Amino acid sequence: MTDHDTTVAELRKRMAAFVQERDWEQFHDPKNLAASIAIEAAELMEHFQWVPSERSGAVRDDPVALGEVAEELADVFAYALSFANALDIDVTGALFAKLEKNAAKYPADSYYGRYE
Amino acid sequence: MTDHDTTVAELRKRMAAFVQERDWEQFHDPKNLAASIAIEAAELMEHFQWVPSERSGAVRDDPVALGEVAEELADVFAYALSFANALDIDVTGALFAKLEKNAAKYPADSYYGRYE
Amino acid sequence: MTDHDTTVAELRKRMAAFVQERDWEQFHDPKNLAASIAIEAAELMEHFQWVPSERSGAVRDDPVALGEVAEELADVFAYALSFANALDIDVTGALFAKLEKNAAKYPADSYYGRYE
């Protein structure tokens, strides 16, 4: 299964099953899950801690490092999906709503090539 | 569109379009995106900063707070999906591989109801 | 040397010497150091990831865990002091100014026992 044939709901269901099989819902409250996302994001950052931004894309050409980075990214998604599960938030709806809001805040023509 | 009828690839494509329309790929290197995920995760945490874990689920019954939390979660997903785009990482593949690894590390029977 | 007989300037000087002896100032720019503080803060959080807030003080009675936690806290201070060094920020001045600002924002009588 790949991103092309997998719905967000399927990813969420898979996460929920993993958590339920271990009776871990009791630990998966929003406070703990938000902290867990931050912890995994920090582990992802650590891979680029001393690398200049413009050279950080070089990880693409290093299969071992790329595999580690993919694993950290998977952890971010695991907890972010669990967070959505814990509060029944539709990720697709929330993301599309946020992008619409951001599109109004950052019109493509006036923010072309600049972020402020 | 909801999580039930949207593939991960469609979410990624939507994010990529948003970034391309603003010529923002130049800022979206892995180092900056990893930091951005951490920044948004921290904003999510802030909603629960002084709330005890076991009461953090109460956000479910407060529509205004839940809306704000959903928006922060959307930001986490936005940057996590952009990170996957920047390095062509298949999120579904990475997540399923990580869950398989974790299933071996934390067998359901010996970790039932405990995390260590 | 303890917190009672050590000035903040002495801590900073010690950090600066450690960095200079390794010619690491080149990596210690504000962006990298801010990320480094966040990374160490996340490692500190990890010790309490699944522990309810009200039980997190129990680490006090576990000498091994307390030692690990003290080490993570030291890392937070190491990078925060290096950040101050990198930009010549007087920590004492900045902290006292911020506390004065916060004292006006959160008057002790109206915020007694509550944070919002």
Added chain:
Amino acid sequence: MTDHDTTVAELRKRMAAFVQERDWEQFHDPKNLAASIAIEAAELMEHFQWVPSERSGAVRDDPVALGEVAEELADVFAYALSFANALDIDVTGALFAKLEKNAAKYPADSYYGRYE
């Protein structure tokens, strides 16, 4: 008062007084404080979110931005000192012990100008 005439113990005492005057010790458990350090570290990072590492030092020449950055750094110190207070950790002792450990791990001659 500046970093030159202020001991770490005096900073800690000042933080403790601020917290006690508001009866906030009840919220200042290690789990909440670790998350608070991470939240403030993320706000510090936000100032450099899209700035390349090597240009992030330019904040030095922008008094307004430097003032904001100093304020975020003060917040990091505020919570890090409160964390030390909550668990009676001697910051100076912990930092010097960690630097000694790191000096053994990263000998100055073999790590001169490199971090790995």
